[in-house]
Structures are given as C-alpha cells and as structure tokens.
Amino acid sequence: xxxxxxxxxxxxxxxxxxxxxxxxxxxxxxxxxxxxxxxxxxxxxxxxxxxxxxxxxxxxxxxxxxxxxxxxxxxxxxxxxxxxxxxxxxxxxxxxxxxxxxxxxxxxxxxxxxxxxxxxxxxxxxxxxxxxxxxxxxxxxxxxxxxxxxxxxxxxxxxxxxxxxxxxxxxxxxxxxxxxxxxxxxxxxxxxxxxxxxxxxxxxxxxxxxxxxxxxxxxxxxxxxxxxxxxxxxxxxxxxxxxxxxxxxxxxxxx
Numbered sequence: 001x002x003x004x005x006x007x008x009x010x011x012x013x014x015x016x017x018x019x020x021x022x023x024x025x026x027x028x029x030x031x032x033x034x035x036x037x038x039x040x041x042x043x044x045x046x047x048x049x050x051x052x053x054x055x056x057x058x059x060x061x062x063x064x065x066x067x068x069x070x071x072x073x074x075x076x077x078x079x080x081x082x083x084x085x086x087x088x089x090x091x092x093x094x095x096x097x098x099x100x101x102x103x104x105x106x107x108x109x110x111x112x113x114x115x116x117x118x119x120x121x122x123x124x125x126x127x128x129x130x131x132x133x134x135x136x137x138x139x140x141x142x143x144x145x146x147x148x149x150x151x152x153x154x155x156x157x158x159x160x161x162x163x164x165x166x167x168x169x170x171x172x173x174x175x176x177x178x179x180x181x182x183x184x185x186x187x188x189x190x191x192x193x194x195x196x197x198x199x200x201x202x203x204x205x206x207x208x209x210x211x212x213x214x215x216x217x218x219x220x221x222x223x224x225x226x227x228x229x230x231x232x233x234x235x236x237x238x239x240x241x242x243x244x245x246x247x248x249x250x251x252x253x254x255x
Contacts, residue, residue, distance in 0.1 A: 007228075007229030007230060008229070009228070009229070010227050010228050010229050010230055011229075011230070014227070014230075014236075018132070022125055022128055022129065023125075025125065027072065029120075029121055029128075030068050030071045030072060030118075030121050031068065033067075033068075033117045033118050033120055033121055034064050034065065034067065034068040034114075034118075036113075036117045036233060036237065037063075037064040037067065037113055037114030037115075037117045037118065038060070038061055038064045038114070039226065039232075039233040040113035040114070040117070040233045040234050040237065040241075041055075041057065041060035041061065041063075041064065041109055041110070041113055041114055042057055042060075043223040043224050043226075043232045043233055043234045044109050044112075044113060044214070044223070044234060045057045045060065045109060046223075046224075047214060047215070047218045047220055047223055048105060048214075048218060050218040050219060050220065051217065051218050053101055053102075053105050054097075054098075054101075054102050054105075055102060055105040055106040055109050056088070056091065056098065056102060056106045059084060059087055059088060059091070059106055059110075060084075060106060060109060060110055060114065062084075062087070063080055063083070063084045063110045063114055063115075064114045066079070066080040066083055066084075067080045067114055067115065067118040068118075070118075071118065071121050077115065077118055077119070080115070080118075081110070081111065081115060084106070084107060084110050085107060088102075088103045088106050088107060089103070091103070112241065113234075113241060116241050116242075116244050116245065117237075117241065117244070119244050119245070119248060120244060122248070123247065123248065123251055124251070124255065126185050127247055127248075127250070127251045127255070129181075130178065130181065130182075130247050130250070131240060131243050131244055131247045132240060133174075133177065133178060133181055134174055134178055134197065134200045134201055134204060134243050134246075134247070135204045135207075135239040135240040135243045136239075137170075137173055137174045137177045137178065138170040138171065138173070138174040138201045138204040138205060138239065139170065139204070139208070139239055140170075140173070141169050141170045141172070141173025141174060142162070142166040142167060142169060142170030142173075142205065143166065143170075144169065144173070145165055145166045145168070145169020145170065145172075145173070146161070146162065146163045146165060146166025146167075146169065147166075149163075149165040149166075149169070150162075150163030150164075150165045150166050151163065151165060152164040152165065154166070154167050154209075155209060157216075158209050158212050158213050158216060159208070159209060159212045162205075162209075167205055170201060170204075170205060171198055171201040171202065171205075174197065174200075174201040174204075175194065175197055175198060175201065178197050178201075179194070179197070182254075187254050188254065192253070193250065193253075193254060196246060196249065196250050196253075197250075199246055200243050200246035200247060200250070203242040203243055203245075203246055204239035204240075204242060204243050205239065206242055207238045207239040207240070207241050207242030207243070208238050208239045210238070210242075211223075211234055211235070211238035212238075222235050223235050
C-alpha cells in the first residue's frame with residue numbers, strides 16, 4: 001500500500017479514536033494519556049540508546065502509571081515528578097549502571113512527554129480540542145505555504161524541508177482558524193489572546209524542530225513505525241506536547 005494511503009487511513013482512524021476519547025473523557029482520557037506517555041517514553045529512550053544514553057524505561061513507565069493514579073484519585077501531579085526524582089536518586093546510589101546521564105535524561109523525558117501529556121486531563125473538552133487544532137493546523141498550513149512559497153530555509157541542519165515562509169504561513173493559518181474556533185465558543189478575542197495563539201503556534205513548530213533535532217543526533221528517520229505512514233507517537237505528537245502548557249495558560253485566563 002502506498003505511503004500516502006497508509007498516512008490517510010492512519011490519520012482517519014487516529015482522529016476517530018481521539019474524538020471518542022475526548023467525547024467520553026472520564027477514565028478513558030486519563031488511560032489514553034497514560035498510554036501516550038508510555039509509548040513516547042519508550043520511543044525517546046530507545047532513540048537515545050543509539051548514542052549510549054540509557055534512560056530507565058521501567059522508571060518512566062512507573063511514572064506514567066503514577067500520573068494516571070494521581071488523576072484517578074484527584075491528587076496533585078507534581079507528586080509524580082517528586083517521586084520519580086527520588087526514585088532516580090536512589091538508583092544512582094545503589095545501581096552502578098545508572099549514572100548521572102541516566103538520571104538526568106530519565107527525569108527530562110518524564111517531564112517532556114508523560115507529564116506534559118497528563119496535563120491535558122485538567123482541561124475542559126473545548127480546550128483539549130484547541131491543543132490539537134493549534135498543533136495540527138500549524139503543521140498543515142506550514143506544509144501548504146512552504147510547498148507553495150518556501151524559498152528561505154528555516155533551520156536547514158535540523159529540518160531541510162522547512163522554510164521561513166512555511167513557518168509564517170503556519171502561524172497565520174493557525175491564527176485564523178483558532179480565532180474562528182474560539183469565537184464560536186464565545187471566548188472574548190483580544191490582543192493578549194492573539195499573542196498567546198501566535199506563541200502557541202510557534203511552540204508547536206519548536207516542538208517539531210526539537211524532536212527532529214533528536215532524530216538527527218541519533219541518526220534515525222522516525223521514532224518508530226507504530227503509526228503507518230506517520231512514524232511513531234513522537235513523530236505525530238511532537239508539536240502537540242509543546243502546545244499543552246500554552247493552552248493551559250489560555251484556559252486559565254479566558255475560561
């Protein structure tokens with residue numbers, strides 16, 4: 001099957017699953033975010049092993065489960081960060097194979113993927129949708145504008161196909177679509193909100209570039225082949241991760 005067909009089929013199935021998870025919410029959303037965190041942690045950890053950085057996957061999975069339990073029990077999620085930090089410090093003391101690099105990268109991966117994913121469960125449904133709208137519209141419009149008008153490379157050594165024109169087009173397209181969505185939900189549009197959306201769209205592109213930078217450092221094309229035509233969880237959700245904190249800020253200011 002051609003890659004384009006695989007990409008379309010996977011995308012449609014993914015949208016249906018995501019829509020169902022968001023619609024029914026409750027424990028289903030928490031479980032889904034936990035699964036995303038586990039898969040993303042495994043992908044990043046396996047990628048870093050190619051350059052001899054050994055993050056502890058078992059600790060990361062434990063952390064994802066603790067985040068889920070925190071949500072089920074209505075506990076503060078920062079407890080999970082503290083727990084993982086203590087656990088990795090204990091490993092540093094008692095496991096000679098677990099060095100400072102392992103400690104640092106295990107904690108970094110945990111905050112970067114599982115923890116940020118878990119924060120989505122604190123948002124109302126319209127703002128969860130807003131995260132994906134910003135991330136995916138930025139990516140789509142950046143691709144369209146880049147294909148049509150791209151002449152100047154954005155950061156060639158990280159992502160040769162991305163252009164400055166595409167980046168600007170991604171922000172503009174995202175801004176128009178997102179403002180229409182927020183207006184539909186009776187959110188007051190002001191200059192601060194416009195600036196936050198621009199910032200969120202920029203963060204989406206930075207998330208994409210950061211994940212691409214890791215792939216270039218370790219020498220891989222995709223994080224995995226879990227999603228046919230798309231690569232891995234990190235290949236599909238790299239921009240989503242960085243949008244989450246900005247949408248949380250938007251939600252706290254405008255809800």
